[in-house]
Amino acid sequence: MPGRARPLRAPVRPLRVTRTMQSFDPRVTPARPDLAASYLRGKVEAARFVEGEAREIIEAQAPVRGSPSLDAPLLTEALKGERVTIYEMNEEGWAWGQLETDGYVGWLPANALASPSVAPTHTVAVPRTLVFPGPSIKLVPIEALPFGARVAITRSEGPLSRLASGGYVPARHLVSIKVKADDPVAMAESFLHAPYLWGGKTSAGMDCSGLVQVAFMACGIACPRDSDMQEDAVGLELAPTRVFSEPRRGDLIFWEGHVAIVRDGKTLIHANAFHMAVAIEPIRDAIERIGAAGSEVTRVRRTR
Numbered sequence: 001m002p003g004r005a006r007p008l009r010a011p012v013r014p015l016r017v018t019r020t021m022q023s024f025d026p027r028v029t030p031a032r033p034d035l036a037a038s039y040l041r042g043k044v045e046a047a048r049f050v051e052g053e054a055r056e057i058i059e060a061q062a063p064v065r066g067s068p069s070l071d072a073p074l075l076t077e078a079l080k081g082e083r084v085t086i087y088e089m090n091e092e093g094w095a096w097g098q099l100e101t102d103g104y105v106g107w108l109p110a111n112a113l114a115s116p117s118v119a120p121t122h123t124v125a126v127p128r129t130l131v132f133p134g135p136s137i138k139l140v141p142i143e144a145l146p147f148g149a150r151v152a153i154t155r156s157e158g159p160l161s162r163l164a165s166g167g168y169v170p171a172r173h174l175v176s177i178k179v180k181a182d183d184p185v186a187m188a189e190s191f192l193h194a195p196y197l198w199g200g201k202t203s204a205g206m207d208c209s210g211l212v213q214v215a216f217m218a219c220g221i222a223c224p225r226d227s228d229m230q231e232d233a234v235g236l237e238l239a240p241t242r243v244f245s246e247p248r249r250g251d252l253i254f255w256e257g258h259v260a261i262v263r264d265g266k267t268l269i270h271a272n273a274f275h276m277a278v279a280i281e282p283i284r285d286a287i288e289r290i291g292a293a294g295s296e297v298t299r300v301r302r303t304r
Contacts, residue, residue, distance in 0.1 A: 027075075027226065028103040030087055030096075037087060037098070052085040052097065055113040058165070060145050061202055062112035064104060068094035074199030075106045076210070076225050081120045081150025084113065102213070102225045118164040120150035122174040127190055127203035129173035135160050142167055146202035147190070148214060150177065180220035184303070185249055187215035188261050188269050188278070196276045208259050211271040211278060212252065215261065221303070227259040235301035243300045247283055250304035255295045260286060 024044065030037040036046035057078045065072040068090055078084060078099055086097035095110045124145050131143040135157040145151070152164035153174070160168040181187055188211055197205025201214050209227040216223040216234065223234055231254045243253055243262070251262040260270035260281075268286055271278045287297060 025229075026105070027229075028098075028105060028224075030085070030098045030105050035088055035096075037085070050087050052087045054116050055084045055086050055095070055097070056116045057082045057084065057108075057112055058114045059109075059112040060143055060149065061204075062108050063199075064099070064106035064108055066106060068092060068096070068107045072107070074197075076102075076104050076199055077201050078108060078112075079149045079202070080145055081123075081152075083116060084108065086113065101217070102223075104225050118152040120177055121153050122151055122161070123177050124149045124151070124169075124173060125175040126173045127194070129169055131163065131167040131169055132160070133167060135162070135168050137170070145169070146204070148201075148218065181218045183250075184212075184215040184219045184221065185261055185263055185269070187218045188212070189263070189280075191215075191271075191278045192269070192280065194271070194278045196271050196273055196278070206271050206278065208271045211269075212259050212261060216303070227254060227257060230254075230259055231299050231301070235303035238300045238302050240297045240300050243283065243287075243297065248302065248304065250302075252301045252303060253283075253287075253297055254299045254301070255290055256298055258290065258295070 031040050031044045031046055034047045036044050036049050038049045038051050041049045057080050060080050062078045063074050064076045064078055066075055083100040084097045086095045088096040089110055093110045094107045095113055096107050098105045124147050127147050129145050130141040131145060132139045133142050153161045154164050155162050156171055159171055161171045161174060162168055191203055191206065191211060194203045195205045196207065198207050200206040201210035209225060209230060212230055213223045213225055224230055235252060247262045247265055249262060249264055253260045253262065253268060260268040262268050266282055267280050268283050269280050
């Protein structure tokens with residue numbers, strides 16, 4: 001593990017990039033003025049370059065924050081079983097690293113991490129499932145796992161599957177890690193009424209781009225974390241006006257800082273701060289309401 005750093009007392013200065021070096025998105029680039037990943041040597045300026053070490057998320061979900069503080073903004077969440085490359089640990093129990101799934105960079109609680117163990121075999125396929133300490137659903141649950149959490153199963157005991165890490169999960173709540181869903185809209189609909197949470201990506205709370213990422217990645221479709229990244233990377237671009245006359249299930253409608261998924265010719269689903277939840281809304285109503293607040297549709301992308 002890299003040397004222990006002194007606790008940061010002030011926000012980290014923006015990454016300095018020389019004229020001869022490329023500019024990188026700091027959200028997915030593990031580089032700061034004082035420290036950067038070794039693979040970025042020669043591409044960014046930093047006082048020190050390190051290899052980083054592989055770790056695994058062992059909590060049901062772990063916050064990824066913009067700085068090493070409980071009061072720092074929530075950037076995204078990492079789920080149980082996800083791998084992370086850690087480049088620094090500080091004395092206050094925070095780890096700075098990059099998520100393997102989508103490349104996001106930030107600070108995580110060090111106690112949510114451990115050395116990688118058994119490779120996951122299954123993922124949670126329902127919005128949330130419970131882990132029981134023994135092979136009985138009458139026992140008091142010891143943990144609740146979110147959709148997308150990755151687990152290793154050692155054996156089945158009736159309707160329950162035993163985890164390599166200990167505990168039992170209803171077998172019907174899991175699918176093989178190799179199995180992918182075929183309809184991201186149906187995946188998004190399973191989170192209907194989940195509360196809105198900036199940076200969240202579970203049924204306990206999620207934001208607009210978190211809903212899109214979870215739904216599309218469940219179908220094996222690569223999807224970055226934030227809506228502006230998704231606007232450039234997911235699907236094929238359509239003229240914005242086509243959404244009014246030819247919306248198709250699975251289309252993504254983008255506004256500045258917001259994204260929604262088309263369900264059918266008349267409705268969409270999105271996590272939004274107006275309803276403070278994942279909600280289904282008529283397409284025209286959403287476009288008019290958001291437009292009245294000063295934001296017009298910026299792009300429509302077809303994903304199916």
